[in-house]
Amino acid sequence: MDLFVTTLIAGFVQGTINALLGAGLVAVYRGTRIINFAHGAMAMMATYIFVTLVDHKAPQVIGFPLAAMVTAVLFAIVLGVAIDLMVMRPLARQSYLVRIIATLGVLYTLQSVALLLWGGATRSVKPLFPRGGHQVGQITVSNSDLGVAVFAFGIAIGLTLFYRYSRFGTAIRAVSNSREAATLVGIRVNWVTAASWAIGGATGGIAGILLAPSLALDSYILTLLVISGLAAALTGRLESLGLALAGGIGLGVTTSLVVTYVGEWTLDHPQTWINLSHLDYAVALAWILGLLLIWKKPATTQQQAGGLLL
Amino acid sequence: MSKSPFNGFAAEFAPRDAVDRGVRAVLIGLFLMVAITIPAHLSAQYLDLVTKGMAYSVGALSLVVLVGLVGQFSLAQAGFMGVGAFTAAHLVSGGNVPFVIALPLGGLAAVPVGMLAAIPALRVSGVYLAVVTLSFGEVLQKLFFDSEYNGGTLGHVALPRPGALQDGIHYFWFELFVLMALIAFVCMFRTRRTGRNLAAVRESEAAALSVGINTTRAKITAFGVSAFIAGIGGVLYSAGSGVASPDSFTPFDSIALLSVAVIGGLGSAAGAVAAGLFKTVTPVFIKDYIPFGSSAPELAGVAFGAGLVVQLLTAPLGVTSNLLVAERRLAGVVRFALRRQTAHPAASIEVIN
Secondary structure, eight states: OHHHHHHHHHHHHHHHHHHHHHHHHHHHHHHHSOOOTTHHHHHHHHHHHHHHHHHTTOOOBTTBOHHHHHHHHHHHHHHHHHHIIIIITTTTTSOHHHHHHHHHHHHHHHHHHHHHHHOSOOBOOOOSSOSOEEEETTEEEEHHHHHHHHHHHHHHHHHHHHHHHSHHHHHHHHHHHOHHHHHHTTOOHHHHHHHHHHHHHHHHHHHHHHHTTTSOBOHHHHHTHHHHHHHHHHHTTTTOHHHHHHHHHHHHHHHHHHHHHHHHHHHHSOOSSSOGGGHHHHHHHHHHHHHHHHSOOOTTSHHHHHHHHO | OOOOTTTTGGGGGSOOSHHHHHHHHHHHHHHHHHHHHGGGGSOHHHHHHHHHHHHHHHHHHHHHHHHHHHSOOOSOHHHHHHHHHHHHHIIIIIHOOOHHHHHHHHHHHHHHHHHHHHHHHHHOOHHHHHHHHHHHHHHIIIIIITSGGGTOTTOOEEOOOOGGGOSHHHHHHHHHHHHHHHHHHHHHHHHSHHHHHHHHHHHOHHHHHHTTOOHHHHHHHHHHHHHHHHHHHHHHHHHHHTEEOGGGSOHHHHHHHHHHHHHHOTTSHHHHHHHHHHHHHHHHHHHHHSTTGGGOTTHHHHHHHHHHHHHHHHOTTOHHHHHHHHHHHHHHHHHHHHHHHHHHHHHHHHHHO
């Protein structure tokens, strides 16, 4: 029972990060109709810059490296806008496939730049939040878990509210529905796409920074965070922020449960043909496949054929 | 899915008459002559690079096949290569199977894995498929290639070459032969019934369905063929270095493969050959000719990523499309010369009259 509850809590904390990553992907998708494969890579760059600044003793506010965090997130915002201006906007008239491949090119470039600047060695990161924890009944919730969950979930919820209720959020939703109609009512579409990339960069950067202490500073792992983010975002069909948040948390809890209990099982039944310590990747894949199965078949084959015959 | 510029653009440059065919035959002959004679003049280090490049060309060919045949692209190609490589390695070093038999078996082992990856392609296309295959490749690498059976995360499985292929030059020729055989297979496949069905699915799934083509089977076939070629490429790559190791077949290798294939030209076999060369020549070029390049091998990665983006911005069809245009011009020149030769006597008669 104890194990079950701690597993749930760990899963929830991981889930809030997935939710934040998913929210960033949804933000970019709604503004630009692009699935940003470089999302994890942007997060990775921000995280590396954050850690470098902390290493060089950036000023802290009550033990929290606020200055470093703000700088890193600002960098991620600039990076997002730069990608929009330099890569995605010139490709706006190209086919969808070309633009998706371009985000993969950005991913590969950022990953290589990180290897160039900081090397390939994995290193650990100092915890963000003060040590210690709170006793709730028989369970201890660490400050770090609490901080990450509150921070990540707070930002994700804030983003959802911003999209729903603010004027700019409405403009973004208008562009998401129809670029032409949005242009006609006087919305500056270019500003909206740039802002979407900025929001994507900022949320990704924060997610990376929050996650780094519990994971590790490794450019491969951080870049591939895009997979769990995509699993979360796909839960809401890349459109719904609320479902993306729910999906992120669902994925986190499922992953945590599966990894913990399969881990218990493998203690007695060691497997040589499969490396079960990386089971989290398989859970994300299963999550994505499950979603694609549940969805109604997209309008590619049957409906088009029907239209043609009629 | 919107229509992609990559969809089999090589078809537009397919030879139309005897002159076109002749020019192409001469060019292929020239390429083969250079490819066969050049390894004897290379140092051991460069020979190693072109050997790896040739294996990479086979991997890129698998991607070209997938994009060219059904207009889908996959980010699991390195995973398929790994399945081939590890299967062959276990067969050769554990089962004492001869290398020449383990090579096609490695390719065949990748086929069911590729077909498995094709199942989502039946329901979704384009970007969702990219998401699934990226994740699929990651699972293959982290869960299966990294397993204890394969020696763990830092381990590897030996894949020794047979005595006749020990010599680097001989192995290079062997790779060249396999690559050419695969290209010939793809070209034949393309014009046969199954290949034409795939082309129909690529152009319009709805139209293909309406003339009774089984689109499900077509897509699964395309993934199977592509995985087979990728598996062979993986075996060739690992046999070149002597070991199959999990860090050769990461999702990043899939992305690198896609990058070089796009730079080379993601629609023609020539693009795939060029892609393999890019993959291996670029790092050496950077090391030898760019200041400080030797201290930073990661610059090659930056070059691939940035090169991919620049290529998409300037000419999405890749450098091969320029080559194909040049080939057509050459054919035009030849045609012009031929016409002058035949037209000359007639012209003189006209003058007399």
